[in-house]
Amino acid sequence: MNLLYISCLSGNYSHGLTYSVPAQIESQSKIDNVYWLNLNQEYKNINTTHVECNKIEEPLKFELSNLPPPFNKPDLVIFEGVYFISYWKLAISLKKLNIPYIIVPRSSLTKQAQQKKLLKKILANLLFFNSFVKNAAAIQYLTKDEYLSSGEKWNNNYLIIPNGINKKQTLKKYSCKKLKGIFIGRLDIYQKGIDLLIEACYQLKNEMKSAGCSIDIYGPEENGSKRKIKDLLYKYGLDEYIKVHDEIYLEKKEKALLESDFFILTSRFEGHPMGLIEALSYGIPCLVTKGTNMSEEIKNNAAGWNANTEIKSISNAIKEVFKDRNILNIKGRNAIKLSQKYNWENLAIESRLKYNEILEILKTGGK
Numbered sequence: 001m002n003l004l005y006i007s008c009l010s011g012n013y014s015h016g017l018t019y020s021v022p023a024q025i026e027s028q029s030k031i032d033n034v035y036w037l038n039l040n041q042e043y044k045n046i047n048t049t050h051v052e053c054n055k056i057e058e059p060l061k062f063e064l065s066n067l068p069p070p071f072n073k074p075d076l077v078i079f080e081g082v083y084f085i086s087y088w089k090l091a092i093s094l095k096k097l098n099i100p101y102i103i104v105p106r107s108s109l110t111k112q113a114q115q116k117k118l119l120k121k122i123l124a125n126l127l128f129f130n131s132f133v134k135n136a137a138a139i140q141y142l143t144k145d146e147y148l149s150s151g152e153k154w155n156n157n158y159l160i161i162p163n164g165i166n167k168k169q170t171l172k173k174y175s176c177k178k179l180k181g182i183f184i185g186r187l188d189i190y191q192k193g194i195d196l197l198i199e200a201c202y203q204l205k206n207e208m209k210s211a212g213c214s215i216d217i218y219g220p221e222e223n224g225s226k227r228k229i230k231d232l233l234y235k236y237g238l239d240e241y242i243k244v245h246d247e248i249y250l251e252k253k254e255k256a257l258l259e260s261d262f263f264i265l266t267s268r269f270e271g272h273p274m275g276l277i278e279a280l281s282y283g284i285p286c287l288v289t290k291g292t293n294m295s296e297e298i299k300n301n302a303a304g305w306n307a308n309t310e311i312k313s314i315s316n317a318i319k320e321v322f323k324d325r326n327i328l329n330i331k332g333r334n335a336i337k338l339s340q341k342y343n344w345e346n347l348a349i350e351s352r353l354k355y356n357e358i359l360e361i362l363k364t365g366g367k
Contacts (some may be wrong), residue, residue, distance in 0.1 A: 001355065003028060004202050006037045006090065007080035008059075011043040013249050014220040016274035019105065020163045022082050025051055027164065027344035031352055034078070035071040037062075039086050059086035064093055076355055077101040082108045083121075088128045091135060092305075100137035100362055102159075102355070105271070109133070110149040112269035112291070116191075139357050142272030145293035149269065159354045163272040164344035165281045172283040174261050174328040178212035179321065180262035181287070184253065184277050187219040187226055187244075193266035193289060193309065194229060200266075200314035202236040211322040213241065215264065218256065220247040225242045257282050261328055262321055267291040268309055281339035285316050285331035303335040 005025050012018055025036050029051035036051050039059040055064050065072050077094060079087050082105050094101050107113050114121055117297035133139065138157040141147040147158055189195050193218070201208060201215070208214075217229065226244055233239040248256055257263070263286040270292050279286055286304035288295050295306040305324075307317035324331065 001078065001352065001359075002074045003035070003355070004071050004074040004077045005034065005080065006039065006077060006087065007036070008039045008084050008086070009043045009080075010035045010040055012220075016163075016185075016245050016271075017080070020272075020274050021326055022053070023164060023166070023344055024347075024360050027348040028351060030345070031348055033070070034068065035074070037067075055097075059084075060089060062086070062090070064090070064097065064099075072231065073097065073099060075359060077139075079103045079121070079136075081106060082129060082133065083124065083297070085128065088132045091132050095135055100359065102138050102140050102358070103133060103136045104140045104142075105133075105146075105150070107146060107269055107271035109139070109154055109234060110146060110269050111151070112149065112191075126332075137362060143293040145290070145296075146271055149293075157358075159358070161347060161351050161354065162342055164342045164347045165277045165339055166344060172258055172332055173330065174332065178214070179262070179325060180260045181185070181213065181215040181262050181264050181321075182256060182279075182284075183217045183219070183264045184220050184248070184279075185254070187217070187222045187229060189222075189225050189228060189267055191270075193268050193291065193314075195232065196227075196268075196289075196309065196311055196314055197264060197266045198229070198232050198236060198238060198242065199311045200318060201238055201242060203315045204318055205236075205238065205313070207322060208241050209318065210323070213318075213322065215242045216245060216247045216256065216260070217242065218248050218253075254282075257284060260284060261325075262287055262304065263290070266307070266309070266314055277339060277342050280335040283332035283336045285328060285335050287314075288320060289314065297338060301334050301338045303331060303338045 007021050008141040009021060026114045028034055034051050036053050037056055038053050039056050041055055133154045136155055138159055139155045141158055141160050142162050144160055185192055229244050233242050263284045265276050266289045273292055275315055276286055276292060276294060286298055288298050289307050292310045298304045299306045305317040305320045307313040
């Protein structure tokens with residue numbers, strides 16, 4: 001199968017897309033004929049050896065005919081994301097050429113994501129993106145919850161293929177005396193639910209002290225978010241228990257994860273968070289909200305603790321962490337077992353099967 005991937009990655013190390021998109025394309029390139037276009041000149045290719053990232057200088061002027069055969073008329077095009085005018089323009093050309101395409105929205109079509117910059121999105125959808133999404137052969141959601149939160153109004157045809165992870169070989173130790181929680185991600189206070197986490201901890205300040213619990217928050221600045229978070233911590237008297245740090249990557253990130261006892265992600269909405277899957281792969285039990293789209297999996301596999309996306313529920317989940325401090329090793333083993341479900345090689349095979357199913361349906365006149 002000849003697959004053309006189109007992305008618009010910035011290369012920002014703090015964005016999950018920087019890792020998940022190249023890894024997805026890399027794994028698929030091992031079993032299919034793949035070409036990758038990135039419509040952002042600033043991007044620097046990482047994590048791929050089997051497929052080259054080809055960058056386009058002027059995306060709005062780009063024509064599919066400029067590509068070498070067979071990618072000037074591929075079997076299928078996969079757009080990574082939604083809100084790019086260049087995607088909309090290319091999709092018009094694809095429709096004229098009768099070339100099917102799939103969109104991987106990565107949470108951007110969920111009800112919660114649509115509420116961000118609401119008026120701007122309403123206008124953009126009416127002018128461009130409703131037709132872009134509606135004319136897709138299918139929408140590729142990362143989780144069932146992402147699909148449910150997005151709804152069928154966008155496009156009746158969908159498939160679900162999650163993000164993946166590469167296997168980790170680590171030796172994790174847990175503390176039963178002083179518990180250390182960790183958050184690693186963008187310091188987007190609203191989306192990541194950092195405000196909910198702080199208010200939940202405020203309700204538990206005495207219990208946190210008794211449990212010897214501290215939480216480290218790592219991430220890059222987002223429109224003054226670091227100062228806002230520190231102000232919230234000072235307001236609630238939590239600056240002794242929760243510390244905010246600069247972003248960390250690679251070896252420093254691995255070291256911080258392995259020195260932690262549990263991972264926290266209290267997001268209001270996500271696609272399929274790479275940081276969470278990575279934490280599981282290190283054997284770190286995770287405390288998550290429904291907004292992460294992995295709440296039920298964490299619960300059903302006893303790989304951590306889950307909560308509704310609200311303060312009281314998060315507070316109760318943190319109490320459960322304190323109660324379970326002596327079985328963190330068991331939950332950690334369950335976390336590793338759960339992460340093994342998300343092997344990139346297996347997901348590539350699954351993708352190929354589902355893409356072929358879509359193409360067969362289109363050949364027989366369906367959509």
